[in-house]
Amino acid sequence: MTDAGTDRAGSGGPGGAGESGGGPPLLLGVRHHGPGSARAVRAALDAARPGVVLVEGPPEADALIPLAADEDMRPPVALLAHAVDEPGRSAFWPLAEFSPEWVAVRWALEHDVPARFIDLPAAHTLAWRAADGHPDGRPDGLGPGDRAGAASPDVRGDPLAALAAAAGHDDPERWWEDVIEHRGPGEGDPFAPFTALEEAMTALRETEENEEEGRDLVREAHMRLQMRAALREFPQGVAVVCGAWHVPALRRRAAVTADRALVKGLPRTKVEMTWVPWTHRRLSRAGGYGAGIESPGWYGHLFTAVDRPVERWLAKVAGLLREEDRTVSPAHVIEAARLAETLAVIRGRPLPGLSETTDAVRAVMCEGSDVPLALVHDRLVVGDVLGEVPAGAPAVPLQRDLTRIQRRLRLKPEPARRELELDLRKETDAGRSRLLHRLRLLGVGWGEPVASRSTGTFRESWRLRWEPELSVRVAEAGVWGTTVLSAATARAEADAVTAQDLAQVTALAERCLLAGLPDALAPVMRILADRAALDTDVGHLAQALPALVRSLRYGDVRGTDTGALAEVAAGLAERVFVGLPAACVALDADAAEEMRRHLDAVHTAVGLLGDAPAPGRGGLGARWRDVLRTLTARHTAPGVVRGRAVRLLLDDGELAPGEAARLMGLVLSPGTPPADAAAWIEGFVGGGSGGGMLLLHDDRLLALVDAWLTGVPADAFTDVLPLLRRTFSGFEPGVRRGLGELVRRGPQARGSVTTAGPGIPGFATGLDTERADAVLPVVRLLLGGGPARDGNELLGAGT
Incomplete structure (x- = not known):
């Protein structure tokens, strides 16, 4: 059911299953997920009427077969096997509505005929995967028989390509469509395609006779043993549905003792199996499925369309494009159908295939554009169909x-x-x-x-x-755990114990609040308090504080008690305040930039905490402002840190514009090394802090920067240029353009524009009431009111 490249063609044998007295089995070799193979399997089973249907798949799933007839079962679905002790070690056996194996199982259930899986048990398969070093927990969508990593495009890796090349075709998919998928129901002998393709597969396997893989030999030996047992139990006939590559091996006469010797002593592990939903997208090769197909949505359409599949497909495409507001009329559908048929005739194909319909859709409905065509491929050719499994399916x-x-x-x-x-x-x-x-x-x-x-x-x-x-x-x-709540609680507690640093614990506390895990929050908070008390790295404390403070906001909306969080956050903030000035000494450029980010994060966190009481004296806000003032005057601190401290105080209104200009003037004086001055400017106006607007509206600060920049010595200018370019490139284009215009005007013209009137930089002498009135209707709409009849109504609406 799951061979990646070797089971892509169909093969079979003559109808011997209807003979009595242990006649030869009916071998129906298929291509997995092939609608043509599925139709052929149904026709062959209707003609042969076997007493049992054997399907390639894990025998542990035999008990799950009756669920396939449940009215709530909607393919695509998959059999999932996972190791009991390691659930992450797993394998899938996907089945779509157009999968021959699914059709065989459903036929058996509808006709009250036993159905069994005969491939190697999943207990051995998963043990093999562990021995091969497959990472546990990597559900890659491949069944145990897949060889997605086949090294070369040889016969074993892609027998379909070999058959297409022998027939003179360079496109295996197109050849398969012409030979199998375009066969209509009831065309000739129902066993003919299986007989012909068995002969082809036999010839192909003869070329690989000396290169048989050991895993394939073991699987085929197990299938032969199961087939012999079924022949003895059901003399009225046995039908076997399997990958076409295996048919010659199942037809071959082999000693029972030799087959038993091959399957003896295999490694095994305890497994559990169930049905799980699957998707068309995961059936595609693009999704990484080794036995996948390129167009599951197209194949599903071919299988379900009772007649005129091309016209029905084009109608689906038209409906999709109309949903995306593209103009597609019935005339487009008619013209696209005619073009697809014409292309099929020109290319010598019996019917239009996916390539012809795609070319027609591109030319007629998409006007030659590949953009809407990509949408058609994603939504229809591949598709997002999700299967359903009944509630009675086994599950953890x-x-x-x-x-x-x-x-x-x-x-x-x-x-x-x-x-x-x-x-x-x-x-x-x-x-x-x-x-x-x-x-x-x-x-x-x-x-x-x-x-x-x-x-x-x-x-x-x-x-x-x-x-x-x-x-x-x-x-x-x-x-x-057995419930989502208990499992998440236990996982959070375990993660808190194994967390590597303080920031991980604070992030976990935030996630516990978001997830509503009060039972996990208490132990996480104990661990957080212990880690915070022992951690002396100010960087770690500053990195942990923002997540902890963000968590405090969730108490109002989620109804969570965050009292313990507030106490820990206040204590953590106080430790940051004490250690931060000393931690800002003797830092290189990279460490200084990281400390600037910590400074921003702590400032934001303190703003969220408000003026909560701090240990010792005053509130947290006041203590933090004292720390920032200390940093502005500490000359041993990097320029980027001092500049950012000045900017934060200025933004909070704790520093007068004149004082900020004085501090900038001191830093930009000739006695300061140019590199340190450039770093100060980076901290003051860089880092996405909106500093460009500050320079744009405060002529004194811009004049200081302009004067310093023009006075930088030529030998030092090349050293500070990269830092300055990084600072000013972070400004928005409009801000850069405005600064350039002010600099072009020169100091005299610039001063007359920005400092006129009351002396407030960037403001005029008085209020322009006409311009203010023009804004009122828009503001009223933003506040949720209707159109204003006069300007005075806005005042009442906003109060």
Whole structure:
């Protein structure tokens, strides 16, 4: 069911399964996930009416076969096998609606005929994978028989290409479509394609006779043993559906003792199996599936279209393009169908295939553009169909709890990427947020947080996409608990113990608050307090403080008690205040830049904390401003740190503009080394702090920078140029343009523009009421009111 490259063609044998008295088995060699093979299998089974259907797949899944007839089972689905002691070690056997194996199983269930899997047990397969060094927990979508890493494009690696080349075709996919996929139901002998392709596969295997892989020999020996047992049990006939590459080996006469010797003593591990949803995208080769196909959506259409498949396909394409606001009329569909048929005739094909329909869609519906064509390929040719499994399918307790929560929160897993906006003031949205955060703690990356369009803490934005591999992650996370809440709590406590540094613990505390894990928060906070008391690195403390302070904001919206967090945050901030001045001495350029980032982070954190009481004296805000004043006067501190400290005080209104100009004048005096002065400027106006606007509106600061820059000695200018270029390149284009215009005017003209009137830089002598009135209607709309009838109504609306 899962061979990567060797099972891409179909083969079979004559209809011997209907003979009584242990006649030869009916061998139906298939290409996995081939709609033509699936139709041929159904026709052959209808003609032969065997007593049992044997399918390539793990025998441990025999008990799961009846679930395929459940009305809630919707392919694509996959059999998932994972080791009991290591759930991350797993393998998939995907099945789509157009998979021959799925058709065979469904035929057996509909006709009350036993169906069994006869491939090598998954217990041996997963043990082999561990012995081969496959990373545990890498659910790569490959079944155990896949050879996705075949080193060369030889016959074994791609027999379909070898057959196409022998037929004179350079495109294996197109050759397969012409020979198999375009065969309609009821065309001739139902066993003919299997007979012909068995002969072809036999010839191909003869060329590889001396290069047989040991794993294939063992698998085929096990399948022969199962086939012999079925022939003895069901004299009315046996049908075998397997990869075409294996048919010659199953037809070959081999001694029973030799087959038993091959399968004896194989390594094994205890496994569990279940059905899991799968997607068309994961069936594609682009998704990394070794036995994948290039166009699962197209193949699914070919299998389900009862007639006129090309016209029906083009109608789907037209509907998709119209949903994307492109003008596509019925005339476009008619013309595209005619063009596809014409191309098929010119190219000598029996019917238009995917290449012909794609060329027709590009020319007629997309007007020659590949941009909308890429959308067609992604949405239709590959597709995002997600299967469903019935509630009665075996699952780990954690998966059952997750399914229950998903239904309660109306948060259905979907294969397509979608944006989800949450309002945490609503109970359902808050529950969704907690679920997604808990799953992230467990390593189940169903949702990824993205920047919200709202700045309020009551809003969250997520990007959701359910991948089949997440079922393995859920099974793997089952070791932490039987419910999502208990598992996330246990995982958070374990992560806190093993965290490498203080910042990881504070980030974990924040995640516990986001996930709503009060039982985990207490031990995490104890560990956080212990780590903070022992950590003497100011950089670590400064890096940990912002995440801790951010967590305090969630108490209002999420109803979480953050009292313990506030105490730890205040103590951590005080330790930063004490150690920061000493830590800003004797730093190189890289360390100074990192300390500047810490300075910004701590400033933001203190602003969020407000004037909470600090140990010792005063509030946190006052203590932090004292630290910044200390840094502005500490000449042993790097220029970038001193400049940023001055800027932070100026932005908070704790430093008069005249005082800031005085400090800048001292730094930019001739006695200061140019490199240190350039670093001070970088700290004052660089780093994305909006310093360009400050220079644009404060002529005194701009004049100081201008005068210093023109006075830098020529031999030192080349040394400070890279730093200055980095500083000013961070300004917005409009700001750079405005600064250039002011510099071009010169100091005299610049002063007359920016310092006229009351002496406030950048402001005129009085209020321009006419210009102010023009803004009022827009402001009123922003405040949520209707159009203003006069300017006075705005005042009442905003108060």
